[in-house]
Amino acid sequence: MSKKTLTIFTPAYNRAYTLPLGYEALCRQTSNDFEWLIVDDGSTDNTRELVRQWIDEGKVSIRYIYQENQGMHGAHNTAYKNIDTELNTCVDSDDYMPDDAVEKIVSFWRHYGSDEVAGIMGLDSDFDGKVIGTVFPPGMKRSTLAGFYASGGKGDKKLVYRTDVICSYPEYPLFEGEKYVSLGYKYELVDQDYEMLTLNEVIARVEYRQDGSSLNMFRQYLRNPKGFAFIRKSSMCLAPTWKRRFVEAAHYVSSSIILRNTRFLKESPQKGLTLLATPLGVLIYCYIMYKNKKH
Numbered sequence: 001m002s003k004k005t006l007t008i009f010t011p012a013y014n015r016a017y018t019l020p021l022g023y024e025a026l027c028r029q030t031s032n033d034f035e036w037l038i039v040d041d042g043s044t045d046n047t048r049e050l051v052r053q054w055i056d057e058g059k060v061s062i063r064y065i066y067q068e069n070q071g072m073h074g075a076h077n078t079a080y081k082n083i084d085t086e087l088n089t090c091v092d093s094d095d096y097m098p099d100d101a102v103e104k105i106v107s108f109w110r111h112y113g114s115d116e117v118a119g120i121m122g123l124d125s126d127f128d129g130k131v132i133g134t135v136f137p138p139g140m141k142r143s144t145l146a147g148f149y150a151s152g153g154k155g156d157k158k159l160v161y162r163t164d165v166i167c168s169y170p171e172y173p174l175f176e177g178e179k180y181v182s183l184g185y186k187y188e189l190v191d192q193d194y195e196m197l198t199l200n201e202v203i204a205r206v207e208y209r210q211d212g213s214s215l216n217m218f219r220q221y222l223r224n225p226k227g228f229a230f231i232r233k234s235s236m237c238l239a240p241t242w243k244r245r246f247v248e249a250a251h252y253v254s255s256s257i258i259l260r261n262t263r264f265l266k267e268s269p270q271k272g273l274t275l276l277a278t279p280l281g282v283l284i285y286c287y288i289m290y291k292n293k294k295h
Helices: 019-027 045-059 072-082 101-112 145-151 182-192 215-222 225-238 243-257 273-294
Strands: 004-011 034-041 062-067 087-089 119-127 157-162 195-205
Touching: 004 019, 004 072, 004 101, 004 157, 019 045, 034 045, 045 062, 062 072, 072 087, 087 101, 087 145, 101 195, 101 225, 145 157, 145 182, 145 195, 157 195, 182 195, 182 225, 215 225, 215 273, 225 243, 243 273
Parallel strands: 004 034, 004 087, 034 062, 119 195
Antiparallel strands: 087 157, 119 157
C-alpha cells in the first residue's frame, strides 16, 4: 500500500459523543489519500472501544495513540512525533471535513506546493456552511498567518502544514499542573521563516461548543497562568506590529499577577515595553477576576 499524502490528526479527551461526526465525514471523502491519527489524551469514556470498532471496519486508515492527559498542546506534540506523511492538519474532535476536503488539499498541493512555503491556509465554515471570518483577498496567493490578520483578515483558518517544517520547531512546553499552551506558539515561529499558500475553499466545518477551550478562555487564564505567560513572552518578541506586542506585554503582566510573580519585569524579554504595559495589565487582571467571579 502506497504512503498517504495527508495525516488528519484529532486530539480527543472524553469526546466519544462527537467523534462519530468526524469519522462519518472521513468515510465519505472523495479521496482516500489520508490517514486519521487519533491522539486520545487520557479519555475515561468509551473512546478507545469506539476507535477499535472503526479500525476493525477498515473503511478508513486509522492510527490510535493513548496518552495520559496533557492538554491539547500535549496531544499536538504527540501527533507531530508520530506523523510520517508529507502534510498534516488538525481537525478537532467536534469538527468535520467536507466530503471533498482531502481531494482539494492534495490536488492544490500537487499543483502549487513547494519547499518555499510551509503549507496551506484554507477556510473554516460553521455547520451551515457560512465561512468563519473573511476569505483571502483575490491577490493574496500566499501569506504568513500573521500577515493575513495584519491586512484585515478575520476568523480562524484551517492550517495544513508540511510535516518536516512544523516538526523542525520546538515542542509546546508542558507545565506541571496546567493543561493549556496556545497552539499559536509554533505557528508564530513558522511565520518568521515561511509563508503559506492560500486556498479559498472550505476544508473544515467547525462548531464552538460550551465545553471547548474557545468559550472558556477566562477560566483558562486562571487555570494556566504559566502557559499564558510563556506564550505572551514569545509573542512580545515575534508579533508583527508594535501594537500587538504591547497587548501581549499587557497580558504577560496580568498572567504574572495571577502567578504572584514579582520577578516578571526582570524575566521579560521586552522590559521597557512591559513596564509601559503594566497599567493595562493590571486592568486586564481585574477584568479576568471579574469575569470568573461572574461565571
